[in-house]
Amino acid sequence: MPSSAALLAALAGLTFGLSLxxxxxxxxxxxxxxxxxRERRGVVVAVCAISDVVLIALGVGGAGVLLASAPALADAARLxxxxxxxxxxxxxxxxxxRRCAVADAADGAAGGVLAVLLTALALTWLNPHVYLDTVVLAGTAADAHGDRRWWFAAGMACGSVLWFAALGYGAAALRPLFARPAAWRLLDGAxxxxxxxxxxxxxxSAV
Incomplete structure (x- = not known):
């Protein structure tokens, strides 16, 4: 049974992770x-959530220090x-x-599971902001909890899984708002x- 201090560290990690x-x-x-x-939601949610969990673990494990010591690698990642x-x-x-019909909205997912998988991976692993949040900041914040830093990391990981699942599957509730092509045009424009x-x-930032 985890101690109250461990649970508080996990709760702090959950709150911190969601805030980021x-x-x-x-x-x-x-x-x-x-x-x-409603296309490939499971793939996208799984890729984003698992990637976050891995990056959080790397950050708490000390990868943030290594990343900070390699500015050339950081610049290449930014570019x-x-x-x-x-x-x-x-x-x-x-x-x-070019949006002209609601049915056209499916064109972004028509490339199949591989296209969606690669896009989700690229948006996660080629985004330096993700490293800042999950590796650098996670490691720094977790260190403040000493021996309970992995409880903090577990809380952060739970926050990521809950958020991506809620966003990926909860977005369907907004589907009626996108019954008109104009709504899709606004979304894609945003x-x-x-x-x-x-x-x-x-x-x-890389130049």
């Missing part, structure tokens, strides 16, 4: 869109992430521009803007 992850970003925007489409985000922004903008802003910020 519950924000509009590239990864969350993609999960939301797939949830609205790769920026290129991917800008390309995805262009695709989202194209969808928003996604394009988010990806563009994040991509430009990463590119500028």
């Amino acid at each position: 992850i519950v924000a509009i970003g590239a990864q969350n925007a993609f999960v939301l869109r797939q949830g609205l489409l 790769a992430g920026a290129a991917f985000l800008l390309a995805y922004a262009a695709l989202a903008a194209r969808r928003a521009w 996604i394009a803007a988010i990806m563009l802003a994040l991509g430009l910020s990463l590119a500028l």
Whole structure:
């Protein structure tokens, strides 16, 4: 039976993790869109959740120190992430521009499970902001809990799993709002803007 101190550390990790992850970003925007489409939700949720758990474990295990000591690697990751985000922004903008029927909304998922899997992986592992949240910040925050840092990590991991599951499967409740093509155009336009802003910020931070 875990002690009250361990449970408090886990609760702190859960709260801390949710405070970092519950924000509009590239990864969350993609999960939301797939949830609205009801396409490959399990794949997307699993990839994002498992990736977060792995990255949190790496951060608490001390990978943040190694990452901070390799600025060249960080810059390369920023450039790769920026290129991917800008390309995805262009695709989202194209969808928003050409949207003419509700049925067209499925075009983002029509590439099949492999395309969705690769996109989810890229939006997670090519995004330096994810490393900042789950590796650097997680490691720093967990260290404050001493011997109970892995309880803190477990709380963070639970927060990530709960969030992605809620976003991926709960998004279907918003489906009636997207019965009109204009709603999909607004969503894709917002996604394009988010990806563009994040991509430009990463590119500028690497130069």
